[in-house]
Amino acid sequence: MPDDWRERWRSWLNPGSYAHPNSPAGGSGSGFSRTPGSTGYSWSPLPDPNSPAGRFIHWQTEIWALEQRERDELAHHVEKLETSLAKQSDKLRESIPDGYLRTLYDLQVGGTKGTYGSAKSLIGTGVDAAFLLQKLTSPVGWLDPDLQRKVQQGFSFGFDIGKAYAVLEFGTLQEKKQLLQHLRTVVEGVYEDAKNSVQRQLAEAKRTGKQDELIAKWIMRILLEAGTVMLGASGLKGARSAAEGLELASDGSRVAQAGKGAIKSISEESEASKLTQFAEARELKPPTRITFGHGARHLAGTGLERGQVENAIAKEVQATAKASSSTGNFWGKVVVEGQEVYYRAFTLSDGTINIGTYTVGAP
Amino acid sequence: MISETRFRRPSDAEKSLLKRLLEADFPARNELAPMLDDLLVRTIDDDGGLELRSQIPGTAAVVKRIPVEAEARDEDQVVIHALLHTKDGRPSELEVFKEDGSRVERMPPASKFELIVLPPAPSSRGKLDPR
Numbered sequence: 001m002p003d004d005w006r007e008r009w010r011s012w013l014n015p016g017s018y019a020h021p022n023s024p025a026g027g028s029g030s031g032f033s034r035t036p037g038s039t040g041y042s043w044s045p046l047p048d049p050n051s052p053a054g055r056f057i058h059w060q061t062e063i064w065a066l067e068q069r070e071r072d073e074l075a076h077h078v079e080k081l082e083t084s085l086a087k088q089s090d091k092l093r094e095s096i097p098d099g100y101l102r103t104l105y106d107l108q109v110g111g112t113k114g115t116y117g118s119a120k121s122l123i124g125t126g127v128d129a130a131f132l133l134q135k136l137t138s139p140v141g142w143l144d145p146d147l148q149r150k151v152q153q154g155f156s157f158g159f160d161i162g163k164a165y166a167v168l169e170f171g172t173l174q175e176k177k178q179l180l181q182h183l184r185t186v187v188e189g190v191y192e193d194a195k196n197s198v199q200r201q202l203a204e205a206k207r208t209g210k211q212d213e214l215i216a217k218w219i220m221r222i223l224l225e226a227g228t229v230m231l232g233a234s235g236l237k238g239a240r241s242a243a244e245g246l247e248l249a250s251d252g253s254r255v256a257q258a259g260k261g262a263i264k265s266i267s268e269e270s271e272a273s274k275l276t277q278f279a280e281a282r283e284l285k286p287p288t289r290i291t292f293g294h295g296a297r298h299l300a301g302t303g304l305e306r307g308q309v310e311n312a313i314a315k316e317v318q319a320t321a322k323a324s325s326s327t328g329n330f331w332g333k334v335v336v337e338g339q340e341v342y343y344r345a346f347t348l349s350d351g352t353i354n355i356g357t358y359t360v361g362a363p
Numbered sequence: 364m365i366s367e368t369r370f371r372r373p374s375d376a377e378k379s380l381l382k383r384l385l386e387a388d389f390p391a392r393n394e395l396a397p398m399l400d401d402l403l404v405r406t407i408d409d410d411g412g413l414e415l416r417s418q419i420p421g422t423a424a425v426v427k428r429i430p431v432e433a434e435a436r437d438e439d440q441v442v443i444h445a446l447l448h449t450k451d452g453r454p455s456e457l458e459v460f461k462e463d464g465s466r467v468e469r470m471p472p473a474s475k476f477e478l479i480v481l482p483p484a485p486s487s488r489g490k491l492d493p494r
Contacts, residue, residue: 356461
């Protein structure tokens with residue numbers, strides 16, 4: 001940004017470091033060319049380099065310290081964005097009517113939560129803002145792709161992706177803060193819309209007796225996403241045999257086509273086995289079904305939310321199940337926001353793992 | 364869900380189960396016994412789980428949140444667990460659940476419950492029981 005107060009101290013020899021404008025490495029280079037008076041830069045937290053106070057400052061150290069403070073403040077805003085996203089995601093999850101679907105959702109959100117986390121590293125690193133938005137709203141896309149598409153096309157987004165990129169890369173602290181706030185507001189709205197959309201789709205499916213079909217469609221979308229994210233293009237090759245007549249290639253658009261075809265196939269034939277076949281063909285073992293008892297009431301007064309705790313438990317139990325030939329009854333512990341949550345798991349004859357109860361702190 | 368809003372005196376079956384739990388030997392049992400003898404309860408779920416409100420003041424020096432528990436089989440042979448929870452040294456909940464998450468069909472008599480006093484939870488994941 002042209003009015004960045006740091007520009008005044010930036011070294012012409014090494015733009016990544018700072019120097020007094022009158023020094024050989026500072027200002028415009030050897031010699032001093034700035035005219036006296038205001039430079040027009042925005043408010044600066046450091047004294048004027050020509051002022052008496054300015055002569056006794058170690059510029060490099062001071063500016064680094066101020067930048068660190070800015071980064072910390074920004075990190076706080078990113079954290080707020082992440083917390084808000086997690087809450088919205090939990091609410092969307094609660095609107096999902098099927099336990100198996102919720103488990104898939106948990107798995108996938110667990111995978112994309114790293115993306116939320118990576119928002120921290122976005123600040124100043126110039127990661128593609130469009131990619132970030134795509135990731136933040138991908139859970140919405142599983143349940144309502146039209147809504148996600150609308151968001152990505154910017155109809156309801158209210159700001160230009162290119163501008164967002166520039167702000168994240170070069171913006172001032174204030175501009176970055178505003179962008180994050182705006183992003184938060186927009187994503188919250190999108191998740192709210194998605195929740196309403198789930199209710200609408202469900203009501204319509206109930207009316208037409210196509211509830212199972214709708215759930216199968218959602219499951220397929222999530223599995224497709226899992227394939228794209230977890231396996232990459234090579235892992236999708238096996239889908240050829242399951243999704244008849246589909247041509248898979250390494251690019252995302254073909255993958256999307258493959259998914260569409262497979263969904264159609266399932267929808268037409270109404271065979272649940274197709275879904276399993278499809279998943280197995282893509283080397284994706286369907287996740288273990290996980291159910292929860294009434295442990296959530298033990299969260300009262302802990303500040304923890306049911307969604308985040310059960311997501312964490314489900315994720316760990318899935319990992320346990322995946323790594324074990326049989327699970328039986330077992331207990332485990334997860335740490336959520338620094339608090340230990342102990343759970344008891346019971347494996348049922350159909351492979352479902354029921355989390356009978358859980359407590360915060362050792363039982 | 365059957366959930367009561369008001370506290371009441373426990374039924375005979377509920378009293379029997381609480382008394383049965385006290386037959387086990389566990390730390391602070393003697394302090395908890397009078398608290399469980401005079402208490403009000405409130406049903407909080409379909410399984411017969413209870414929120415407990417002792418009428419006796421004081422706290423028991425329990426070393427675990429769940430000092431004692433018990434299990435018995437339901438009519439469908441699925442194991443029912445009954446856990447006595449404490450909070451700040453006072454009885455707070457009698458949690459009842461079945462291993463498969465289904466509703467309790469018929470609560471077995473208290474005498475059918477096998478008592479369990481578990482050691483403190485280890486610090487990492489492990490087997491729950493060798494059954």
